[in-house]
Amino acid sequence: GENVEQHPSTLSVQEGDSAVIKCTYSDSASNYFPWYKQELGKRPQLIIDIRSNVGEKKDQRIAVTLNKTAKHFSLHITETQPEDSAVYFCAKAGNMLTFGGGTRLMVKP
Amino acid sequence: DTAVSQTPKYLVTQMGNDKSIKCEQNLGHDTMYWYKQDSKKFLKIMFSYNNKELIINETVPNRFSPKSPDKAHLNLHINSLELGDSAVYFCASSHGTGDYYGYTFGSGTRLTVV
Numbered sequence: 001g002e003n004v005e006q007h008p009s010t011l012s013v014q015e016g017d018s019a020v021i022k023c024t025y026s027d028s029a030s031n032y033f034p035w036y037k038q039e040l041g042k043r044p045q046l047i048i049d050i051r052s053n054v055g056e057k058k059d060q061r062i063a064v065t066l067n068k069t070a071k072h073f074s075l076h077i078t079e080t081q082p083e084d085s086a087v088y089f090c091a092k093a094g095n096m097l098t099f100g101g102g103t104r105l106m107v108k109p
Numbered sequence: 110d111t112a113v114s115q116t117p118k119y120l121v122t123q124m125g126n127d128k129s130i131k132c133e134q135n136l137g138h139d140t141m142y143w144y145k146q147d148s149k150k151f152l153k154i155m156f157s158y159n160n161k162e163l164i165i166n167e168t169v170p171n172r173f174s175p176k177s178p179d180k181a182h183l184n185l186h187i188n189s190l191e192l193g194d195s196a197v198y199f200c201a202s203s204h205g206t207g208d209y210y211g212y213t214f215g216s217g218t219r220l221t222v223v
Contacts, residue, residue, distance in 0.1 A: 045214070
């Protein structure tokens, strides 16, 4: 199938802690896995992506890991800040992007 | 310059009416999409056009009819609106079919059917 499962659906952390969001998929043909951040009332925006020829990618406080054998990928945010509070979506590419159900991250000051 | 622009931003209308949402992108992308985001935040694909041709038509009632006059525009017309059509509708665009580059989303149209 084309589904992408995302967990947890909500995540609350203290400012400065790390946050991890995990996604699994079933279609082994996917080679591109982007992550989007959606702030309240705004559009989803691409924050980082990973392609199947790498296992990990980092951009400042954000990192993504990909395990193609196990068909799962994760988003890691370190040293969280209140402005990281948003809904995060993982996605996988086929002939379109299929999105996970979203994770509402709340960072408490 | 806004990369992907949608109009209107808000749309409140009565059941049974017909309405249209317009989308334009100035990124030179050749593929455009309509996604529906419900109250639980699920983002679900509705349609995809590549170079003005329909390539994806998910299980969407035929009251929804997309139209792409050129590759920079993708409009969505909805007939006989129902309460369940209330949602945020996002237009997006990408190079190719989005299997290598991410999408750029428009700012969304919040449709409320009363």
